[in-house]
Amino acid sequence: MNAVASTPVPDVIDQLVGIAPGDSLDQLRVQRDQARINAQQSYLSLFAPTPPVFGQFDIGDRFAVAAFVAGLHGQADVARFYAQHLAGQGARAGVADAIAAEVARGKAQGPYGSYLAGRLSVEDTAGPSYTVSDAHRDVLGGKLAAALAHAHLLVFHPRDASAAALQALLDAGWTSTEVVTLSQLVSFLAFQIRVVIGLKALARRPAAHID
Helix, strand or coil, X not given: CCCCCCCCCCCHHHHHHCCCCCCHHHHHHHCCHHHHHHHHHHXXXXXXXXXXXXXXXXXXXXXXXXXXXXXXXXXXXXXXXXXXXXXXXXXXXXXXXXXXXXXXXXXXXXXXXXXXXXXXXXXXXXXXXXXXXXXXXXXXXXXXXXXXXXXXXXXXXXXXXCHHHHHHHHHCCCCHHHHHHHHHHHHHHHHHHHHXXXXXXXXXXXXXXXX
């Protein structure tokens, strides 16, 4: 596990949106201060955890998965933020380029998948499945490649999450604790991205309407 920096980490959502102290969006977020704190603490627990850190889900690999997930969501600014932090972790040669290429390969619309037979079956939608390309598997390694496949499943095929999908992670060397952290990371990115999109939309409105 990489060493974790002890210097304070600026509020990530503020960075991603471009919120400055005292501006209208800052004042808006102050009104929901506990939500703001919780979002930042969630980021820190995933990307700058306080030792001891259980499992071998390397911090660099966490940023790699985050850059991939943000790219799948079509959020270039967020993906760039995580890609830059991936580079700052001293990523293995070729990993950043491989992640960018796999984002391009994995992009889709979604959500896809099938419900259990019943009334919701009318919403079943077929869609492309995803695995890391052979060209990038050696660069990323089997464990990270499996994580990207699982992240893609959660983003685009949430209805198809299954015991078999979890077993694929275990077979690739993930422990149950690491699988939980991986799933939390993907879920957190979905939340964070939606908050960023919403705040950016508010920023485009006249200040008088932000309350």
